[in-house]
Amino acid sequence: MLLGALLRAVAERERQGLPQRAPAPTPVPVNVHRQIPLPRDPVLSAIYEEAGVAGDVDPIDAFMALPGSRQLEIIERELSSLKDHEQRMLKEILARDLARAFIPNPGPQTWAYNSEADVLLYGGAAGGGKSALLIGLAGQDHERSLILRRQAAELDGLIDFSRDVLAQRGSFVGGHEKVWTLDDGAQIKFGGCKEKDKWRDYAGRARDFLGLDEAGEFLEEQAASLIGWVRSTKEGQRCRTVLASNPPRGAEGEWMIRWFAPWLDEAFPDPAQPGELRWCIRVNDEIEWVDGPGEYDRGDPEPYTARSHTFIPAMLDDNPYLRQTGYRATLQNLPEPLRSQLLKGDFLAGREDDAWQVIPSDWVEAAFERHDQALKPNAPQTSVGIDVAQGGSDLTSLAPRYGTWFDKLQVHKGVDTKDGPQVAALAILAQRDSSQLVIDLGGGWGGSAYDHLKENESPIIGVNPAEGSLAKTRDGKLGFRNLRAEHWWKLREALDPQHGENLALPRDPALKADLTAPTWKLTASGIQIESKEDVRGRLGRSTDRADAVILAWAHGEYRAAQRAGHVRRQTKANVGYGKAKKRGRR
Numbered sequence: 001m002l003l004g005a006l007l008r009a010v011a012e013r014e015r016q017g018l019p020q021r022a023p024a025p026t027p028v029p030v031n032v033h034r035q036i037p038l039p040r041d042p043v044l045s046a047i048y049e050e051a052g053v054a055g056d057v058d059p060i061d062a063f064m065a066l067p068g069s070r071q072l073e074i075i076e077r078e079l080s081s082l083k084d085h086e087q088r089m090l091k092e093i094l095a096r097d098l099a100r101a102f103i104p105n106p107g108p109q110t111w112a113y114n115s116e117a118d119v120l121l122y123g124g125a126a127g128g129g130k131s132a133l134l135i136g137l138a139g140q141d142h143e144r145s146l147i148l149r150r151q152a153a154e155l156d157g158l159i160d161f162s163r164d165v166l167a168q169r170g171s172f173v174g175g176h177e178k179v180w181t182l183d184d185g186a187q188i189k190f191g192g193c194k195e196k197d198k199w200r201d202y203a204g205r206a207r208d209f210l211g212l213d214e215a216g217e218f219l220e221e222q223a224a225s226l227i228g229w230v231r232s233t234k235e236g237q238r239c240r241t242v243l244a245s246n247p248p249r250g251a252e253g254e255w256m257i258r259w260f261a262p263w264l265d266e267a268f269p270d271p272a273q274p275g276e277l278r279w280c281i282r283v284n285d286e287i288e289w290v291d292g293p294g295e296y297d298r299g300d301p302e303p304y305t306a307r308s309h310t311f312i313p314a315m316l317d318d319n320p321y322l323r324q325t326g327y328r329a330t331l332q333n334l335p336e337p338l339r340s341q342l343l344k345g346d347f348l349a350g351r352e353d354d355a356w357q358v359i360p361s362d363w364v365e366a367a368f369e370r371h372d373q374a375l376k377p378n379a380p381q382t383s384v385g386i387d388v389a390q391g392g393s394d395l396t397s398l399a400p401r402y403g404t405w406f407d408k409l410q411v412h413k414g415v416d417t418k419d420g421p422q423v424a425a426l427a428i429l430a431q432r433d434s435s436q437l438v439i440d441l442g443g444g445w446g447g448s449a450y451d452h453l454k455e456n457e458s459p460i461i462g463v464n465p466a467e468g469s470l471a472k473t474r475d476g477k478l479g480f481r482n483l484r485a486e487h488w489w490k491l492r493e494a495l496d497p498q499h500g501e502n503l504a505l506p507r508d509p510a511l512k513a514d515l516t517a518p519t520w521k522l523t524a525s526g527i528q529i530e531s532k533e534d535v536r537g538r539l540g541r542s543t544d545r546a547d548a549v550i551l552a553w554a555h556g557e558y559r560a561a562q563r564a565g566h567v568r569r570q571t572k573a574n575v576g577y578g579k580a581k582k583r584g585r586r
Contacts, residue, residue: 101165102136108314109133111275112242117310119227121215121243121260129314130244134211135162138188139169139180142209143237145188146202148226150217152192158213159190193218196537199225208232210241216248220255221541224282254513258287263311265509274313279306284413285395286510356519358488358529363495364505364512371504377402380433383556387547388423388439388446389414394541396423398430399548401556404494405504409511409545420448427453436559438463438551442484442532461555463487469526474499479526487550488518488529494553505549513539514546 066074082090104113109129112122113136123130135158138145149155155178162180163172170182178190189207193199199222210230212218223243230239248256257264262272272278280289281296281304290296295303353360385399396417400407410430417423427437427449437453439446441462453460465484472479474493480486494501505511517539518530536542 101139101169102132104133104136105129108274108312112312112314113137115275115310115312116308117240117277118307119241119243119259119309121245121256121263121309121311123245123314131158131213132161134158134213134242134244135165137240137242138209138211139166139182139186141238143186143232143234144205144207145186145209145211146191146207146226147188147211147213148191148193148202148218149213150193152194154214155190155192162188162190193222193226196221198222202226203229205229206231206233208234208237208239212241212243212245215243215245216253216256217245218253219539219541223255224285254509258509260309260311261287261509262289262309272310275310277308277310279308281306284411284416286411353516354519356521357516358518358520359492359495359515361512361516363492363497363500364515366497367495367503367505368507368512370502371405371506374405374504376407377405379403381431381435383436383438383552383559384427384430385548385550385552385554386423386427386437386439386446386449387542387544387551388449389417389542389544395544396426397544397548398426399545399552400430400432401435401549401552404501406506406549406552408506409508409548411545420450420452423449424452424456424458428456428458431458434459436461436556438555440465440547440551442466459559463551463554473527478522481523481525481528485520485527485529487554488520489527491515491550491553503553508545511545511549514543515549517543517546 104110108122109132112120112133122133134147138147139162147158149158159172159174159178166172166180166182166188170180170186172180180186180188182188189202191202193202196219203225207230210226212223212226215223227241230241232239243256245253245256248254261268262270262276262278263274278289279292280287281298282288283298283304290306293306293308295305297303379402382401382403384401385397387397389396394414396412396414398410400410410426412426417426423446427439431437437458437460439450439453439460439462441447441450442465446462450460450462463483465482465487467483469480469483469486471486471490473489480489491503493499494503517535520527520529522528532542
């Protein structure tokens with residue numbers, strides 16, 4: 001009979017070690033719900049026909065595609081006809097399910113629960129059951145779990161839900177500790193990660209499960225560092241990370257687009273289906289997508305081991321506990337783009353720019369599009385901007401410029417550029433056509449490289465961003481507090497879609513995050529740009545890429561004219577750099 005055939009399918013799944021619970025009545029993503037060849041049973045044809053699906057679909061999938069009332073009708077009709085051994089099987093399955101502290105909802109939450117990904121992004125829309133998934137996985141499948149919110153004060157909802165699920169299975173210590181100790185010895189630690197380096201408080205203790213609730217609020221450095229401690233010495237223990245999140249609403253969370261580009265980035269050349277596994281390695285703090293699992297040699301002392309990533313979207317309709325409440329109306333009345341982000345789970349919905357943002361996001365995207373559509377110009381290189389990080393977590397970035405067209409940025413770890421000669425060598429390798437080299441001397445990091453390039457008689461300009469500026473905005477009305485403000489504003493003017501220079505920038509999500517992070521304000525001494533320290537506090541890193549592009553754009557025209565043999569007066573952007581009165585203000 002129909003239910004008997006379904007039970008045989010469940011038994012076959014169990015024999016092969018596959019998930020027993022069925023997915024939701026939507027197309028099954030690759031690698032989420034693993035289909036297996038089952039013996040065809042004539043009695044299943046009615047299910048296939050009524051569900052309107054192809055005959056090669058798994059029978060449980062076909063059954064779940066029916067309306068709930070029809071499912072119940074079939075079950076009631078068939079229960080009385082089950083054989084004795086089938087009745088026993090059904091009771092055993094139900095007993096196992098009822099004994100579990102948490103049973104995921106059919107559909108995306110079940111797919112996420114059973115996903116094999118090392119790093120899973122789950123969610124999108126509000127109300128999709130993200131927080132519940134974290135508690136369910138930590139409480140049932142893992143030995144040592146860490147669940148974090150960016151703000152520890154926002155843990156109340158998670159902890160309240162954990163009490164509902166785990167109250168009869170262990171004890172909870174609140175206060176500063178916030179730890180569940182379960183009857184089987186497993187532990188679940190809750191915590192916050194407000195400050196940039198707060199992740200260090202959780203380092204040194206291996207966890208086999210890491211859950212970041214509202215992961216889009218975390219800094220990239222925090223997420224990457226915490227994942228480094230996801231491991232276990234227990235044989236056979238599954239280790240994984242789940243990033244439960246709505247779409248990020250600011251530049252600080254745009255790292256998620258890079259981490260899950262095959263699913264979230266419309267420009268990614270090989271898009272992935274929801275739940276499909278893709279593998280990547282992290283080289284020089286950049287995500288590199290690779291062909292599959294295994295180790296990859298990139299010239300470093302040790303090879304890189306690939307991790308699998310996937311994204312499983314969840315919507316409000318996937319949560320039976322919320323979809324019939326008034327929560328939908330609440331989301332529908334939110335302003336855009338927040339409405340699309342939380343109601344539709346749209347990670348690409350337009351991020352709202354700060355009213356005082358120096359460079360609008362749309363202007364950067366337009367520069368990316370121009371680069372996508374244009375070939376590298378057949379012209380000499382104009383300049384190379386160099387932002388130096390000698391050691392530490394920052395990056396040494398080089399931006400090669402050809403007129404209004406920028407080549408792909410060259411980015412190197414700070415630990416690999418520890419001294420001036422190393423940076424100078426990278427600059428010479430990046431230089432073409434005796435172009436102008438421009439290096440940031442702020443903080444003293446670029447001084448040694450500047451000296452080596454000067455000794456090598458390379459055309460080099462050293463820029464101290466704290467120096468004063470004599471320049472004005474394009475309309476001549478406003479001045480600048482210092483060179484940093486002048487340089488940023490000149491790039492803003494060049495990117496202006498109406499009056500700009502049609503700059504073409506290489507598509508780079510990290511560069512976009514850098515360029516759109518700083519804000520500005522008007523002071524008595526002119527336009528002032530948000531300090532690098534304040535931007536770092538919000539973004540979690542230095543704006544290395546943007547600084548290199550800005551340096552390359554600010555300089556180079558004079559050198560290009562000199563090289564061509566018809567020296568002309570420097571452009572207004574370069575007037576007075578060396579002789580400007582030093583104010584020493586940022």
